[in-house]
Amino acid sequence: MTTDTIMVIDDDQDLREGIVEILEGNNFSVIACESAEKAMQKIRIEVPRLIIVDNMMPGMGGMAFMPLVKNDYPRIKIIMITAFSTVDNAVAAMKSGADDYLAKPFKRDELLVAVRRNLEVLKFEQQLSEPDMDETLSSLSNPIRRQILAVLSLEGEMRFMDITRYLGISDHTKVNFHLKNLKACNLVSQDRDKSYCLTSHGVKMVDYLHLLSQKIS
Amino acid sequence: MTTDTIMVIDDDQDLREGIVEILEGNNFSVIACESAEKAMQKIRIEVPRLIIVDNMMPGMGGMAFMPLVKNDYPRIKIIMITAFSTVDNAVAAMKSGADDYLAKPFKRDELLVAVRRNLEVLKFEQQLSEPDMDETLSSLSNPIRRQILAVLSLEGEMRFMDITRYLGISDHTKVNFHLKNLKACNLVSQDRDKSYCLTSHGVKMVDYLHLLSQKIS
């Protein structure tokens, strides 16, 4: 399991180091910065998943910093911390791109809860946009390819021309095209005698397609 | 629940009527023909899901009949019945397009088992090629659309521009395009104040996607 990298930006050294300590004590990998300007540079070197930034700082404040980061890295989560907390302040922070808002002084657990919650949200979002998901889903979105999976699931193993005839497709190169696609996605494989069959991944996907068809209807 | 239509082709009136009786007694809708030629005509009027055809008949036999049918209607399942059963005979029948093979005399239950088995196979195949499935899967195969679903799943309800900003997409018309697609597939809907939210179908699909992402990784 890889640890999540978190960036902490605060000009107050005591507070900054306190936060770093809490986070590192909980197995997060931390990058600390004393200003938003420094942070902008460091982000380019290693992109964190989450940023904790103070609102009031000399130079660029958190409020100005957030839109800049969100523009370049829309998926980074930002938690803003602030000393003088008001409703207006909180609303303004959210509008500027903060994903969460923490008023000083906060407890150790308040910080950790906020951090974990935001990392969970991030994980949730990312799960649905994984590249593997992309490949698999677009492969499954073609009806001919799904028919091929269905046939192979029923028959276990089939020769190229048998699949073609079974589906009633006259142009065999068309079937070839789709089989190639299925092979590329690792849904189907070919053994030594050239027969096609489902991979274990392919078997799972057929299961899931049936699940889906039940959900749809 | 709609009943499956089965076509029975046999020149022997007694046997034909016996089969019809068994099938109708089990709530199938039956079309009986005394020759393959008649059957070819009747198929055009109502397409059965399954055909039970005798091999030996005056005029066109089952062996010649099957390729003709399979060519026009590759999805119809065909059970061949035959009096003089040999291995070679069975193999030849399967090669000509039979999906199953029954030797005379057969028991009532043997017939019903074969019929049900073949209808199950048909159902299995068809589940994976439903048009709804097509629409849903191709909609889900786009990463931006999946991100929109994720965001709506987290936030519950969102305005158009909030979604656009959340995803960090500069061209709002692009988001509009994908939202339209999601609406067309009934995954997302819009309430009176123009906010977008997941439909119940959309909620199911987000569930499904998470299941899928676990299986993939």
Added chain:
DNA sequence: TCTTTTTGTGAAATAGACTTCACAGAAACC
């Protein structure tokens, strides 16, 4: 060996999905 069937490749044509751009009405804001 000669022929046919199977299995396959790659290029060109077509269709479909996605993006971009120019514009516009509606609503919110000043």
Added chain:
DNA sequence: GGTTTCTGTGAAGTCTATTTCACAAAAAGA
């Protein structure tokens, strides 16, 4: 009222997926 932001449409262009076609090596049959 005038201005800005939100929400949306439609056309044109671009990129990707799919189909079709021409061809060919390998395997199976005759």
